[in-house]
Amino acid sequence: MSATTTPLQTIGVLGAGRVGTAVARQALTTGYEVKIATAKPAAEIELIVEIVTPGAQAVDAAEAATADLVILAVPLHKYRTLDPGLLAGKAVIDVMNYWAPTDGEIDDFEHDPRTSSEIIQEFLVGARLVKSLNHIGYHELEEDCQPAGAADRRALALAGEHDDSKALVAGFIDRLGYDPVDAGPLAAGRAYQPGTEIFNGSHTAPVLHALLAAAPAPAFH
Template identity: 75%
Template sequence: MTTAPTELRTIGILGAGRVGTAVARQALKAGYEVKIATAKSASEISLIVEIITPGAIAVDAAEAASADLVVIAVPLHKYRTLDPELLAGLTAIDVMNYWAPIDGELDDFEGDPRTSSEIIQAYLPETRIVKSLNHIGYHDLEEDGREPGSPDRRALALASDDEEAKALVAGFIDRLGYDAVDAGPLSAGRAYQPGTEIFASAHNAEQMRALLEAAKQPAPS
């Protein structure tokens, strides 16, 4: 299995929707080289990538997967279009959400007690999945970033079963302008899925840690 790079230079984004392109623009602002891929060929999306994310490069999925860090930003119902072999050995941020009231019920997620990211991890067993960037609006992502130490700096949670992957993504989140707060294993991502207090509003690092800790407590009987 490929080891995670110690320093991020390139970000590969799978998906060119609102979330994927917002992450791309923020990553470009932070100084990363950004490659964007969709199900279409690079030549088919090159013009729209140039317009929507100036500075990013339209590529095929295989080239996006050669980046130091991959962001999975495809519509959740299309997750099976991802190639497990292509993403094997990589660290990838899962920014997708299962939100039935908005997107409709999906059989793969509706009856499964696992979080959506745990299901994605099972589908991509050789990929180091990190759940993050799912609980901030795409507009907010580009507007709320602050320098380290800023009193109004917003926090973003991250969860993964791989400590090295979490450290890599934490550095990326910091460069984007946010305090990264470790929520724990991938299952802990339940605390900031749609419908939670974390998902619904912005929090600083201290508030985020308190909410994550509260989420670990058993529900009152």
């Protein structure tokens, strides 16, 4: 997928862990306005946001959800603490992963044949979920970026059910310094979950296209 010009200006980040703050910092360096929220009141996270993501604004979740694009970066086991109503109709990037060997087994994901993002999408009814930014290390996100057209520019996959939201996310990925590659529907995100070749490596767009093409077709549930 090629990046498209969009009016995207503000990024809301739900979660202030390593991944969420890395996305926030990279977004800030490329000129976005960034709002960060956690389960705590904004006043309680102002200092940490100022230190870890200087230039971002600490807000409550409701305000972060008003951004043009929302980054979902809460601990996966806490996904049910999210308010689906806040994200209805919003373009949302799911950067979370289910990785039992590291995080322990979670019944919702361990005993469901769907991908973690499909389960999150069902819970966040009305959200326009796109799975991406989950297969690059938080430190790499700020180190591997390159200008558009660089021969060895790293590519990142995205998957979702809504073309308009995927176009918005593609533009965001491109501006962060990576080539966006459309993997297909949300179920196609299985091809870059933890343990896959895509997840474990850094790939250019042609290589990523080939790996996605070689992945098993998404199952339909």
